[in-house]
Amino acid sequence: MKNNIIPAIRLTLFCALFFSGFYTMSIWGIAQLAPNQGDGFVTNNNGQRYHTNVAQAFTKDQYFWPRPSAVDYNAAGSGGSNKGPSNPDYLALVQSRIDTFLLKNPGIAKKDIPAEMVTASGSGLDPHLSLAAASIQVKRIAKARNVSEIQVNQLIAQHLEKPLLGLLGTEKLNVLQLNLALDKLK
Template sequence: MKNYIVSGIKLTLVCIVFFAGIYTLVIWGIAQLAPNKGKGEIVEYNGKSYYANIGQSFTEPKYFNSRPSAVNYNAAGSGGSNKGPSNPEYLAEVQKRIDTFLILNPGVSKKDIPVDLVTASGSGLDPDISVQAAKVQVNRIAKIRAIEPEKLNQLIAENTQKPLLGLFGPEKINVLQLNIALDKLQS
């Protein structure tokens, strides 16, 4: 019994030194080699700094809407809602988002709304939307900003990020960068 306790204490100490010290320093060192020294992708626009890799709230009708956030876009509290797809509160929240979207986007039917515009991601901080989510908003933005829909579709195409190595993951669009490009298009 004594041997097991001593062995357990030794293993615990080795793990503490390795995972709290060595592993942490190795990961920190690798981050120092990355662009911006592991502090994320910072975008400067109109005198403000934004993190392009953290979702931002865009609710004005003249902008492409972001994916909803379960944590109100607070990077300090990343997380999902933890409500299942049959939870009445969750279903009511999603239905409210669908109804709001349909009011702001007349001519779009419920079946045409991409899921990423009405459901939050697992982290609640996803900065990206699908290409379909951007395209379904084109008519609203074109009308409000008096821009031809073709120009908006071209802007979407220019800001579409392809899958990693052409295989892994879907095409996606960073909403912050798309909305900055949209503002620059009009200025």
Template sequence: MKNYIVIGIKLTLATIVFFAGIYTLFIFGIAQIAPNQGKGIVVESNGKKFYKNIGQSFTDAKYFNSRPSAVGYNAAGSGGSNKGPSNPEYLAEVQKRIDTFLIQNPDIKANEIPADLVTASGSGLDPNISVQGAKVQIKRIAKTRNIEESKLEKLIAENTEKPLLGVFGPEKINVLQLNIGLDKLK
């Protein structure tokens, strides 16, 4: 029994040294070669600074809506809702988002709304939406801003990020970059 306790203590100490020291320094070193030394990608627009890699709240009819956030877009409290897909409270919240989207976008049917526009991501801070999520909002924004739909389609195409190495993940669009581009359209 004493032998197992000694082994357990040694394993605990080795794990603490590895994860609290070596692993942490390794990740810190990688962050130093990342853009902006791992502090996020800062974008300036109209004299304000925004983080491109953290979701922002866009609910104004003249902008592309962002993905909902379970944490109110608070980067200090990243996390999902932890409610399962059969939870009545969660289903009511998603239904409320669907209803709100349909009111804002009357030309769209409920079955045409991409899931990413009515469900929060695991972190609650996803800065991206799907290409389809952007396209279903074109009619509303074109009417609100009095812009041709073709210009919005071109803007979406210009801001579409391809999958990593052409195969890993779906195409996506950073909502902040898309809305900054939208403000620059005349």
């Protein structure tokens, strides 16, 4: 028994010291060499500080709405809802999101709503939308801001991020950057 307990205690102490001390300080040190010292991608606008790599809650009609968040856009911890597609509570929540979307975007058919507009991402903090999810919101935003749909579509085209090397990933739009550009639109 003594032959098993003593090595286990040594291993536990070593792991505790290594992972709470050396490893943590190593990662922190590497982060200090990164842009923004590991603070992520930060944008400042009108005295406000935003992290562009984390979804923000935009609910007003004059903004592009992001994907719903299972963690209420709280970047302290990410996560999905962990409810399956047949869970009655989950289905009711998705139906509620569909109803809200249809109410705020008249003229859109239920079948035309991109799934990402009514379902949360796995992290609950996805800052991007597809071109389809942004385009379906143009009419509502143009009307709320009293600008032409052409102007809003031009902003979308200007902020569309292409796949990495033209191959990896899909076209996407950062919702925060798009909404900040909308605020600058005259």
